[in-house]
Amino acid sequence: MRNGASDLPRPPGHGDPRPRERPLVTLPEEDLRWLDHATLLGRRGWGRVHPNPMVGCVLVRDGRVLAEGWHREFGGPHAELGALERSIEDPAGATAYVSLEPCRHQGKTPACTDALIHAGIGRVVYSVADPNKQAAGGGAALRAVRTAVSGPVWPASVGRRENPVFFHRQASGRPFVAAKLALSLDGRIAEAPGLRTTVTGPEALREAHRLRAGFEAVMIGSVTARVDDPRLTVREGGVTPRVPPTRIVLDTKASLSEAGAIFRETEGRVIVFVGESADRAKVARLEKAGAEVRQVRQGPHGLDLSAVLDAASARGIHSILCEGGGRLTGSFLAAGLVDRLYLFQSPRVLGSGGVPAFPGPLAEGFWTEWRAAFDPERLGEDVLTVYEREG
Numbered sequence: 001m002r003n004g005a006s007d008l009p010r011p012p013g014h015g016d017p018r019p020r021e022r023p024l025v026t027l028p029e030e031d032l033r034w035l036d037h038a039t040l041l042g043r044r045g046w047g048r049v050h051p052n053p054m055v056g057c058v059l060v061r062d063g064r065v066l067a068e069g070w071h072r073e074f075g076g077p078h079a080e081l082g083a084l085e086r087s088i089e090d091p092a093g094a095t096a097y098v099s100l101e102p103c104r105h106q107g108k109t110p111a112c113t114d115a116l117i118h119a120g121i122g123r124v125v126y127s128v129a130d131p132n133k134q135a136a137g138g139g140a141a142l143r144a145v146r147t148a149v150s151g152p153v154w155p156a157s158v159g160r161r162e163n164p165v166f167f168h169r170q171a172s173g174r175p176f177v178a179a180k181l182a183l184s185l186d187g188r189i190a191e192a193p194g195l196r197t198t199v200t201g202p203e204a205l206r207e208a209h210r211l212r213a214g215f216e217a218v219m220i221g222s223v224t225a226r227v228d229d230p231r232l233t234v235r236e237g238g239v240t241p242r243v244p245p246t247r248i249v250l251d252t253k254a255s256l257s258e259a260g261a262i263f264r265e266t267e268g269r270v271i272v273f274v275g276e277s278a279d280r281a282k283v284a285r286l287e288k289a290g291a292e293v294r295q296v297r298q299g300p301h302g303l304d305l306s307a308v309l310d311a312a313s314a315r316g317i318h319s320i321l322c323e324g325g326g327r328l329t330g331s332f333l334a335a336g337l338v339d340r341l342y343l344f345q346s347p348r349v350l351g352s353g354g355v356p357a358f359p360g361p362l363a364e365g366f367w368t369e370w371r372a373a374f375d376p377e378r379l380g381e382d383v384l385t386v387y388e389r390e391g
């Protein structure tokens, strides 16, 4: 029961669904376990539902599962509707466990609150309040018609951890930025400058591809584009993203080679951000190779990263996975623009000639506010830990 979602797409690094926080209401362990179950079901939507939340729902009567549902596709039926439709018997009087407050609004789909009431559901237990003002209020609406309601069971921090992009979007207009790093035991990301290095093993590679599937864009700097020559597509990990992530390169001088792998692959549009002073002929070459080229403000050390994020947001991008290199990731970190860190750690040693993961200076005490969001996950020889800033 705990992990029915194991063979389906799921977000990398999301460990035990049981939050560490204290519940806001006192409930029997059984209720908390069913909520965990709903959370695991929701995780099956990874790569398919963003920027909407991953949501799961399980209908239970006398300790028996009547139906499982989850949000499968952006714009499609919500978790609750999926469960109600699949119930093996009339769910009247049963309990619905949902990982997000049922929605009250008629959006792309009818309101789940109405559907639950219509089906005669006896009790609704939901994990976290919906931060989306347009859809929130389902808990109160259910109580108003005398449905027994327990929720929110967990504080908002729990929802934020599970669906960070969705929660971030309710509070901020700038895209959510996650950084992915593959680090050796001695804190290096490559054997030497300019040398393409495989730091982690095949299991971690699969997870890194799966990770891409849940973001609207994947981003690298021009040095990484040249040295690693990546395609930045999702080719492994068992999940086909609903929309292939946009591939972003930050390339102040428009120095990218149009012979790069990124241009040979057509899956996912390519946006190259260049500086105002970029050579026009080079820009034209990149455009001819199929890239959309956008000029952004320059700062003293290359592109103004806030301007990059604003421009990405204007292109409809709500979430970005930064895959390096070290300089670019370091700049985003130093600017306080990284919301989440996916740290793949390998037991390999790359040696003193290797490229350090964090070359630039970070403010004194920078790391003290970062915490592991979930238990570390073993991937072959490597370990993936998801870090977030506290607060």
Ligand code: AOF
Binding pocket: 049, 052, 053, 054, 055, 056, 070, 071, 075, 076, 077, 078, 079, 080, 100, 101, 102, 103, 106, 107, 108, 109, 112, 130, 131, 132, 135, 136
């Ligand atoms: C989801 N999936 O299972 C639930 C959601 O645009 P719509 O009509 O799909 O509504 C999206 C909103 O519905 C979303 O922002 C959230 O507030 C609420 N609940 N959304 O995508 C679900 N239960």
Ligand code: ZN
Binding pocket: 078, 079, 080, 102, 103, 104, 110, 111, 112, 113
């Ligand atoms: Zn809904």
